[in-house]
Amino acid sequence: MMPELPEVENIVSCIRNILVNRIILYTIIKNDRLRWCIPFEIKQLFNVRVFNVYRRGKYIILKLYSGYIIIHLGMTGVFSLLFNKLNFGKHDCLDLILDNNMIIRYSDCRKFGFWLWFNKEDKNFFLDKLGPEPLSENFNCNYLYNLTRLRKISIKSFLMNSKFVAGIGNIYANESLFQSGIIPTRLSMNINFNECVNLVNSIKKILSIAIKHNGTTIKNFKQINGKLGEFSKYLKVYGRKNKLCKKCNNLLIYIRQNQRSSFFCKFCQS
Ligand SMILES: [Zn+2]
Secondary structure (H helix, E strand, O other), rough: OOHHHHHHHHHHHHHHHHHOEEEEEEEEEEEOEOOEEEHHHHHEEEEEEEEEEEEEOOOOEEEOOOEEEEEEOOOOOOEEEEEEOOOOOOOHHHHHHEEEOOOEEEOOOOOEEEEEEOOOOOOOOOOHHHOOOOOOOOOOOHHHHHHOOOOOOHHHHHHHHOOOOOOOHHHHHHHHHOOOOOOOOEEHHHOOHHHHHHHHHHHHHHHHHHHHEEEEEOOOOOOOOOOOOHHHHHHHOOOOOOOOOOOOOOOOOEEEEOOOEEOOOOOOOO
């Protein structure tokens, strides 16, 4: 189970507080074999100031004096904050040594995450392909309605495609579709304007609540601030296979859609 947008947003807020305006003195690499090998620009960082830390989709971006580090947590990427140098454990990958003696450590037991280097943000293979942020004004009912008119794909696949909207993820796509009464298998082109209004509102509301509650508690994943995600108790359909609908008490349906789990209620959603 991979960290989704709310989890990443919370990690970004924590790292931003620690890193902005600090200087990375150097890095110590313990294992550079992530999804892609950690590039030499990151290995050779020396006395460089961090200007900003922000999120785009599920990517974490560190804006440094000399360029950009783009980080993706993959399935199991975890940050921790150390106050002293500590021996590396089996799954640890790298340390950022800061000028205030703090150390940010990245660990990743399945190694699907990555750390890459870019000189310019706008020439970036990953960020160029992303649709609008779901919590931004650019993601609105007109945008969703216009873009779905010609799409013969299910609305759930549409929401999960980051070129249409960045980083909603499986948990929050399932929950938003339940809240707006739309069945995940409906064709995108058949969603009417009012349903687009409801869906956009549901997505924004659910993601905002999830961010407030530190995301959903996920196996192999801990917040850098040590807080556990508490959104799981608000889940209405996700992960509730063979359970009853919280609205109408009928059995929820579980199907696989594009290799991902979909949960819905055939009475509350159409
Ligand atoms: Zn129901």
